[in-house]
Amino acid sequence: MNNQITYTNLRPEHAAQLRQLQLTCFPNVSPENLFTEDDFVHMSTYLADLIFVALTDGLAVGMGSGIYCNFNFANPLHTLDEIVGDGRCRNHNPNGSYYYGTDISVHPNYRRRGIGSALYALRKDLVRRANKRGIVAGGELPGYAKYRSQMSAFAYLTKVVSGEFYDPTLTFQMSQGFEVRGLLPNYFHDKTTDGWASFIVWENPDYRKEQDEQKRPGADSDRKHSS
Numbered sequence: 001m002n003n004q005i006t007y008t009n010l011r012p013e014h015a016a017q018l019r020q021l022q023l024t025c026f027p028n029v030s031p032e033n034l035f036t037e038d039d040f041v042h043m044s045t046y047l048a049d050l051i052f053v054a055l056t057d058g059l060a061v062g063m064g065s066g067i068y069c070n071f072n073f074a075n076p077l078h079t080l081d082e083i084v085g086d087g088r089c090r091n092h093n094p095n096g097s098y099y100y101g102t103d104i105s106v107h108p109n110y111r112r113r114g115i116g117s118a119l120y121a122l123r124k125d126l127v128r129r130a131n132k133r134g135i136v137a138g139g140e141l142p143g144y145a146k147y148r149s150q151m152s153a154f155a156y157l158t159k160v161v162s163g164e165f166y167d168p169t170l171t172f173q174m175s176q177g178f179e180v181r182g183l184l185p186n187y188f189h190d191k192t193t194d195g196w197a198s199f200i201v202w203e204n205p206d207y208r209k210e211q212d213e214q215k216r217p218g219a220d221s222d223r224k225h226s227s
């Protein structure tokens with residue numbers, strides 16, 4: 001078997017495999033709250049540039065997806081549904097100033113070999129080329145499931161941020177340069193973590209404000225949710 005990993009943008013033929021990947025990577029989320037095959041087919045028609053797929057031997061083993069949106073940092077509490085709009089991410093606004101990461105997932109058999117990092121590198125490269133301000137996301141806290149009877153989600157988050165606890169998702173995201181800005185209640189439907197998520201941000205160090213203002217007058221005042 002050739003284990004080389006290649007990366008490409010979303011295409012309709014990936015849809016069935018990506019649905020299966022969703023079910024495998026998010027076993028505690030109700031299937032109806034995950035992207036469907038049909039969602040992927042639709043997203044391939046208008047979001048392909050923002051969605052990266054990792055392939056090995058023709059098999060989709062990883063995906064990093066997102067939309068562009070404006071974001072109100074003065075009022076940062078949000079749920080995933082409020083940001084994306086629906087399963088097909090119709091809230092995508094091509095002029096939005098941030099890339100909002102809707103999902104990053106790697107098949108369990110292929111984790112810890114750099115695929116997640118490569119997907120983040122592709123997202124950051126896209127954000128730099130598009131001159132967006134950065135990447136925003138709500139992050140799963142899978143490690144909290146083990147501790148939720150013992151401590152609050154905030155106490156757990158604090159311990160992960162300080163390095164006392166390791167969380168397979170958040171620790172990885174912090175190592176990718178994401179800053180933890182807070183905690184999001186009822187972010188999504190995962191009963192093992194009571195729906196808590198981290199609120200994480202990566203600011204694009206190469207963002208050129210003047211160029212953005214020329215292209216989109218008023219760009220500096222658009223840090224509000226969605227379109």
Ligand SMILES: CC(C)(COP(=O)(O)OP(=O)(O)OC[C@H]1O[C@@H](n2cnc3c(N)ncnc32)[C@H](O)[C@@H]1OP(=O)(O)O)[C@@H](O)C(=O)NCCC(=O)NCCS
Pocket residue numbers: 025026103104105106107110111112113114115116117118138139140142168169171172173175
């Ligand atoms: C989070 C997730 C996407 C990471 O994907 P991944 O492919 O394992 O990511 P990487 O391999 O790049 O990095 C993961 C860790 O393995 C380490 N690693 C990378 N290559 C490695 C190698 N060759 N040998 C040993 N360790 C390695 C990385 O340093 C990183 O360590 P850290 O957690 O201490 O930072 C994956 O765990 C996943 O799909 N989780 C479930 C879904 C999920 O929670 N998604 C996030 C939703 S917000």
